[in-house]
Amino acid sequence: xxxxxxxxxxxxxxxxxxxxxxxxxxxxxxxxYWYQQILGQGxxxxxxxxxxxxxxxxxxxxxxxxxxxxxxxxxxxxxxxxKLEDSAVYLCASKGWGAYEQYFGPGTRLTVx
Amino acid sequence: xxxxxxxxxxxFIQEGEDxxxxxxxxxxxxxxxxxxxxxxxxxxxxxxxxxxxELTSNGRLTAQFGITRKDSFLNISASIPSDVGIYFCAGxxxxxxxxxxxxxxxxxxxxx
Numbered sequence: 001x002x003x004x005x006x007x008x009x010x011x012x013x014x015x016x017x018x019x020x021x022x023x024x025x026x027x028x029x030x031x032x033y034w035y036q037q038i039l040g041q042g043x044x045x046x047x048x049x050x051x052x053x054x055x056x057x058x059x060x061x062x063x064x065x066x067x068x069x070x071x072x073x074x075x076x077x078x079x080x081x082x083k084l085e086d087s088a089v090y091l092c093a094s095k096g097w098g099a100y101e102q103y104f105g106p107g108t109r110l111t112v113x
Numbered sequence: 114x115x116x117x118x119x120x121x122x123x124x125f126i127q128e129g130e131d132x133x134x135x136x137x138x139x140x141x142x143x144x145x146x147x148x149x150x151x152x153x154x155x156x157x158x159x160x161x162x163x164x165x166x167e168l169t170s171n172g173r174l175t176a177q178f179g180i181t182r183k184d185s186f187l188n189i190s191a192s193i194p195s196d197v198g199i200y201f202c203a204g205x206x207x208x209x210x211x212x213x214x215x216x217x218x219x220x221x222x223x224x225x
Contacts, residue, residue, distance in 0.1 A: 004155070033212055042117075042201050042215025043156070056210035091155050100144045100163065100205060102213060104155035 002027065004105030006092050012111045018080035021108045024073070025094030031055075033102060034067055034077050035091040043091055049075060082112045119202050119216030127224055132189040134219040136202030142214075143207035145178050145185040150199045150218070159200075160187070189221075197223050 005024040013019050025032050030051050035043035046065065048056040052072040060067070064083070069075040079086055089107040119136045126132060136145070144163055148156035160171050162178035162185060169176055175188045185202055199220050203213040 042217050045212035048212050101161050106155045
């Protein structure tokens with residue numbers, strides 16, 4: 001069974017530019033999460049989707065971050081405009097229906113200069 | 114918001130030694146999960162705990178869900194070089210909004 005796929009793996013942009021990350025969850029997983037992991041810290045939840053609906057986006061900085069999961073499968077996270085403090089690894093995770101365990105992708109490492 | 118205190122922050126041990134790390138919370142969790150993260154990779158699930166008092170093993174790893182539901186412990190027996198990495202505890206409150214709250218991690222370093 002294929003795991004969670006993410007792309008790109010690395011991205012370097014200048015501040016005030018925009019960037020987008022893509023995630024394809026494990027096949028059949030209805031719940032998808034985006035986490036932000038700043039160097040030296042544990043991941044922090046940004047947004048949770050159940051199919052194509054948002055369940056929790058309370059920690060998403062909505063002035064610059066947006067995410068969508070239009071068809072309930074893959075998802076895109078966008079930052080516009082980026083700030084220096086957005087430098088982090090962006091992790092996507094997914095979970096099967098009725099399960100508790102979340103499975104993570106390899107992440108996208110973003111560097112904002 | 115909820116915070117998890119994970120300790121120790123780092124451990125320097127000899128190969129073959131046993132390792133213990135723990136996580137405490139200011140709030141109750143319904144599920145505790147332990148992950149390991151290698152450099153440049155995403156966290157990999159090691160053990161999941163579903164009820165208070167539960168003790169679960171996965172090979173050389175043993176984890177426990179505290180009775181108060183506010184803490185969890187992970188033990189690694191007879192450490193080997195591939196155990197090197199960062200270990201994270203994560204708590205889940207349950208319900209529809211079930212994003213994980215993570216600790217800051219324990220960095221395990223093994224000296225040959």
